Amino acid sequence: MSLLVFGHKNPDTDSICSSLVMTNFKKSLGIDAVSCRLGELRKEAEFVLNYFGVEPPKMLKSVDENDKCCLVDHNEFGQSVDGLEKATIVDIVDHHKLGGMTTAAPLSMTLRPVGCTNTILYSMYKENNVEITKQIAGLMLSAILSDTLIFRSPTTTNDDIEAGKTLAEIAGVDYEKYGMEMFKAGTSLDGYTVEDIVNMDFKAFEMGSKKVGIGQVMTLDIDAVMSKKDDFLNYINESDYDMLYLAITDIINEGSYLLYKSPDEIVGNAFNVTPIQGVFVEGLVSRKKQLVPNLTPEVEKL
């Protein structure tokens, strides 16, 4: 029976790449292993696999008492495959907090407080002198850039940066440029209409006597929005809301571009910027913690 290697449900890039990288590691050590995934590929992982020419892990629905499992990028039953309590867990590699699992027998488990599971896998390859091919380096690097937001996330450690830089050389890419390309593909708005994008993550608020709508889109595909600025403004201006704000949030550069139906002075005062359509507000990333509390007093002043 092959060892089944998989990341968490609703897999992100680290879970997909960890599964592929760990499976290759096990095979290099002579262990019969199969790379699996517990859900559909997201756009970001799809981009990574296409870029480095790697087949996706096979879909796994459930396991039973005959299965031997290796968990990567998670260590909680609730995040894992159905039936796992009955199966045998032989190995876990992860970078999350300890999640309360129990096993019937001793196992291998490697947790490290780093930004990405692939940073741990990188050190396992090195310790065991397992060859890191260009493809494997590409997968590891992509996961590290994804989890650490190209080394910008506060979870980033020196180990992540060292691993990432070495892997970028082996993979033959400029990590900053490649990372931005990956995030852009992962947050692409291709196929969405103006209406789709405004309403993708939209909430309505009462501020004083005004009905205010705030939409937010996380994307690096800023051009896709800005090239259709007039279409967005037409749609926004025709809405029923007294005021409507659309924040196009760039998670890498930590800020948001604003398109709005609103008196200019509200935008100017709320965010301390020159109020023009499409203005970039540095540091503005949270609707709950920044957009709503900054806008509310300004709207209520009217």
Place this chain on the structure above:
Amino acid sequence: MSLLVFGHKNPDTDSICSSLVMTNFKKSLGIDAVSCRLGELRKEAEFVLNYFGVEPPKMLKSVDENDKCCLVDHNEFGQSVDGLEKATIVDIVDHHKLGGMTTAAPLSMTLRPVGCTNTILYSMYKENNVEITKQIAGLMLSAILSDTLIFRSPTTTNDDIEAGKTLAEIAGVDYEKYGMEMFKAGTSLDGYTVEDIVNMDFKAFEMGSKKVGIGQVMTLDIDAVMSKKDDFLNYINESDYDMLYLAITDIINEGSYLLYKSPDEIVGNAFNVTPIQGVFVEGLVSRKKQLVPNLTPEVEKL
């Protein structure tokens, strides 16, 4: 605040040595750490510390929310220090099954399915190029010999044997001879009377119409018993029991020496040996699974 490093409650040799060896490892990497223990030293660990001239870990009663902890040789709240749920766990090294702990934040955790925690620590020293002194090698070796019964336990892996043999060279001891000396000291019957020893672990049974007593002592200090064979036989023969069997069990050589008040044929038939006082019965180690079921039909035949 120093990192507190400790093994499980009611510490065995692996828990005591793991704490000392891990503390030295952390210090070698520049981390302020203190070796602790959660209970009294047993005779075996006392022998080891005396042999290699090492101070015992300091006694630790409880921890609180200000403490940073490193767990060795266990990974369950129930086996650990009081108050651990409130403290911060930064590292765990263990060889037992996964015990259901949760933490608030990511941590380091290294579990391996090997016979002894010190086998894992040995590989960590090697990977990090931390010097293994004669003392540290002695502590690691002692724990490995203790947990694997000098490589005889079915839990023994190749990693344990390789580590043990290398460590014996560094420590400058013959591992077989040293291990037997350690087990002998650990199971010493010094200070116990004949009465103490017979009654140390004694159970009474009804077999047919007979009242039968069976005592068992686990020791490698066979001489301490055999040199007083006549005293033991006098005490046993004066007892109220119709039959009384004392098994002096040698866990390393997996067998028991028998002293008895009993018709010879019962001993001969039950254990397929020539019935003489002090006879060694190979493979006889369990009262519940071997002594009682083998004796019962023979006594009932009378």
